[in-house]
Amino acid sequence: MSASEVALQHNNNALNNNNEAAATLANKPDPSADDLKLLAALEEANRLIETDSKSLNSLGSGQGAGHSRKSSDTSQISVASGGSSGSSGAGSTGGSQLQDPEEDLWGLWGRLVNDWETWNKRKSTQLKELVRKGIPHHFRGITWQLLCSAHNSPEKANYAEYLRTTSACEKVIRRDMARTYPEHEFFKEKDGLGQESLFNVMKAYSLHDREVGYCQGSAFIVGLLLMQMPEEEAFAVLVKLMQDYRMREMFKPSMAELGLCMYQLECLIQEHLPDLHAHFTSQSFHTSMYASSWFLTLFSTTLQQPLACRVMDCFLVDGVEVIFRIALACLTLGKEELFSMDMEGMLKYFQRDLPAKFEADPECYFSLAYSLRYNPKKMKKLEKEYTAMKTKEQEELVELKRMRTENRLLRQRIDCLEAESSALADRLIRGQVSRAEEAEHNFAIKRELAALRQHDGETMEQLLTARDKIRKLTGMIEENCSSRESSLAELMVKEEELVQKEELVKCLQEELVQVRLKTAEAEATIRDLRARIQELEEEQKKMREATPDHSVAHLQEELIAVRLREAEANLALKDLRHRVQELTQLWTKHVQDQHGEKSEAAKQDVTSTPSKKLGLFWDRSSEAAKLEEELMTTKLHETAAVAELKEARLKVMELETAVQVSTNQMKRQEEENKRLQEALDAAEANIRTMQSQLGDHKRKYTDLESQMKEEKMLARIREAEKSQSLAELTQKISSLEFKNQELVTEGEVSRVGGSESDQVPRLQDKVAELQAEPSSNK
Numbered sequence: 001m002s003a004s005e006v007a008l009q010h011n012n013n014a015l016n017n018n019n020e021a022a023a024t025l026a027n028k029p030d031p032s033a034d035d036l037k038l039l040a041a042l043e044e045a046n047r048l049i050e051t052d053s054k055s056l057n058s059l060g061s062g063q064g065a066g067h068s069r070k071s072s073d074t075s076q077i078s079v080a081s082g083g084s085s086g087s088s089g090a091g092s093t094g095g096s097q098l099q100d101p102e103e104d105l106w107g108l109w110g111r112l113v114n115d116w117e118t119w120n121k122r123k124s125t126q127l128k129e130l131v132r133k134g135i136p137h138h139f140r141g142i143t144w145q146l147l148c149s150a151h152n153s154p155e156k157a158n159y160a161e162y163l164r165t166t167s168a169c170e171k172v173i174r175r176d177m178a179r180t181y182p183e184h185e186f187f188k189e190k191d192g193l194g195q196e197s198l199f200n201v202m203k204a205y206s207l208h209d210r211e212v213g214y215c216q217g218s219a220f221i222v223g224l225l226l227m228q229m230p231e232e233e234a235f236a237v238l239v240k241l242m243q244d245y246r247m248r249e250m251f252k253p254s255m256a257e258l259g260l261c262m263y264q265l266e267c268l269i270q271e272h273l274p275d276l277h278a279h280f281t282s283q284s285f286h287t288s289m290y291a292s293s294w295f296l297t298l299f300s301t302t303l304q305q306p307l308a309c310r311v312m313d314c315f316l317v318d319g320v321e322v323i324f325r326i327a328l329a330c331l332t333l334g335k336e337e338l339f340s341m342d343m344e345g346m347l348k349y350f351q352r353d354l355p356a357k358f359e360a361d362p363e364c365y366f367s368l369a370y371s372l373r374y375n376p377k378k379m380k381k382l383e384k385e386y387t388a389m390k391t392k393e394q395e396e397l398v399e400l401k402r403m404r405t406e407n408r409l410l411r412q413r414i415d416c417l418e419a420e421s422s423a424l425a426d427r428l429i430r431g432q433v434s435r436a437e438e439a440e441h442n443f444a445i446k447r448e449l450a451a452l453r454q455h456d457g458e459t460m461e462q463l464l465t466a467r468d469k470i471r472k473l474t475g476m477i478e479e480n481c482s483s484r485e486s487s488l489a490e491l492m493v494k495e496e497e498l499v500q501k502e503e504l505v506k507c508l509q510e511e512l513v514q515v516r517l518k519t520a521e522a523e524a525t526i527r528d529l530r531a532r533i534q535e536l537e538e539e540q541k542k543m544r545e546a547t548p549d550h551s552v553a554h555l556q557e558e559l560i561a562v563r564l565r566e567a568e569a570n571l572a573l574k575d576l577r578h579r580v581q582e583l584t585q586l587w588t589k590h591v592q593d594q595h596g597e598k599s600e601a602a603k604q605d606v607t608s609t610p611s612k613k614l615g616l617f618w619d620r621s622s623e624a625a626k627l628e629e630e631l632m633t634t635k636l637h638e639t640a641a642v643a644e645l646k647e648a649r650l651k652v653m654e655l656e657t658a659v660q661v662s663t664n665q666m667k668r669q670e671e672e673n674k675r676l677q678e679a680l681d682a683a684e685a686n687i688r689t690m691q692s693q694l695g696d697h698k699r700k701y702t703d704l705e706s707q708m709k710e711e712k713m714l715a716r717i718r719e720a721e722k723s724q725s726l727a728e729l730t731q732k733i734s735s736l737e738f739k740n741q742e743l744v745t746e747g748e749v750s751r752v753g754g755s756e757s758d759q760v761p762r763l764q765d766k767v768a769e770l771q772a773e774p775s776s777n778k
Helices: 003-026 033-059 069-080 085-089 093-097 101-114 116-122 124-133 137-147 155-164 170-179 193-208 218-226 231-244 247-251 256-272 274-282 288-297 305-318 321-339 343-360 362-371 376-479 481-546 549-603 609-745 749-777
Strands: none
Touching (some): 101 137, 137 305, 155 231, 170 193, 218 247, 218 288, 247 288, 256 321, 256 376, 274 321, 288 321, 321 362, 376 549, 376 609, 481 609
16 A cells, blocks of 8 residues: 555545534534634644645545545535635535535535525525425524524523423323324334423423414424424424414414415315316315315325425425415326325325325426415405405304394293293183182172062062051041051051061171171281281392392392283272172162152151051161161172282282292302302312412422522533533644644655544544533533
8 A cells, every 4th residue: 555545544534533523513502612613623624634635636546536425524514513615615626526416515505504694685585496495404403493583582491491380281292292203213112202302392382372282283393393403492493383484373272274274275276276176076075184284284294204394494485385385286296196086085095195106206296386376465365255254154153143042042931931821821710710709709699689689679569568558547547447456456467577577687787797797807807918918018128128139130020920910810800899889889879769768758747656656667667778788888898808808818929929039039049159158168278279289389499490500500610621621632633733734745644644643533532522421411
């Protein structure tokens, strides 16, 4: 082996070792200033070694021409970490001709990430084109953060605090962890690092945005982010996706944004693919049956990981527009097959055939997606139409709910009216029965009155007959005094009749006494009922005052039924009073007629002893008539008292019903108060328990916080020591590299290269180990 070949081999080994050390430093999430200086020194050493290798290649016989893949990797990593951009152009013209196009792409992305602000402001169109073609795998983690402005997000500072807080969605999140990317190595192991990271990010976001909480589809997006970056950066990117890319509205419980996207996609299919839209309509194949997962998971559940990452690249640049474009591209390229399928076949196509076809030729799908016509103004118009349609549906739903409520209230009112109607029917039947009883009683009174009238008629006939006889007797006395004895005999007969009349009067007096006793009892009963009515009214007044305002309307509705039931009884009482009034008028007229006859009899001049006896007879007859009149008047008063008694009983019944209703209301109110008091006691006990738990948690939090401060202080001390060691090692590496360069230029590489070139990799390995220790401690 010649000296040039030995030197070239040593240079390649040193270059590989430098590449590994540089990759370790470049992969750190937050490189320090010392790390950047060390990366710059390693890059300069690589540039010198490459220059020396190219010079050796030009001097040698052509062996070892070109660079290894790791050399190109190191070039892009050094550019990404802040090294000089001229390293990609270093070397001779022959070396640049042999450079790999992928190396140029990596170098371009390294410069792009290193000078992101300039590219984002001045070269945004070129940046979009590069992203649409696909971001290199090693640059995706930082580029995704830069695209959505999550690299300096303040949410990272809250992530640790969210992890220490308990979320209400933890059980649901834990249950769905095994369902997210079940075949991926990072998430396959139960309770492994991948599932725990996914659980932490989902839990943190459920606490960050409590309105959205946790939705199953978001776990696939978070899993895709965790494949490219640590937990805190993935959480920050997720927050930006939710806030700035319309994903939050899509994951809300109502999922209104998803419905809008389904409506817009259906309109786009109707515009671009009318035949396919007609086929979907004929098969009742709604857009949400196949496209909802595209919008919720950004194709991460449909496509393989590399293609899903590329869709995410485009999504971070173009937003939800790219999902519409890719969806139309998938339908356009598969419409011929879809035309011949039914609903079940189309579902299988979207689940199995479409991912395979997409993976077979992804560039065809992406190129077709970006060549399709997409009008943002029309999408805004469709959004307004959908909003108006949903507003109208919401108004119709509100109106339907209102009508259902009114219908339910009307049904309850109908039930109440039916109950009242049945009660009124029962009351009517009872009223009819009572009216029949009253009619029967009136018929008995009429029969007694007719008997009295008949008896009065017979008495009047007897009186008239007696008057005629008296007149005849008077004539006979005037004509012949001898007929006195016969007249006296007749008078004796009349006296017997008078005795009978006196007995009749005594009977009438006794009956009058009984009637008066009944009247007195009725009046006493009426007074008691009136006192009872007054007591019930006072009790009802007190209960109304004690009853809350919200129950007055309810009590009034319950009293309406009682008042309606009073109506017929009042009508019956009015009819009875009218009949009593008619009887009173008839009786008054009858009494007046009797008084007229008595006045005529009083005008007759009776001078003889028989005339005096006849006057006594007339006096006794008038006394009987008075007694009968008084009896009839008393019976009329009794009828009126019975009517008043019935009215008083009706009022008592009404007041008792009202009191019963009020009592029931008070009982319900007392039960409600008792239930509320029990709930209040339970809530107070729960509050005391929670306060004690809160005190325990606060004490634990204080202990943990003090422990964390101590650990942070120890970590800072260790980092300071490691930084000092790194500075010393960096100085040694620089001196050795400078000595190595001097030996190469003097042509003494073959003599001393073996010992010192081996020293450089050992020092670089030690640097990598020291860099790995702080990252593992973190």
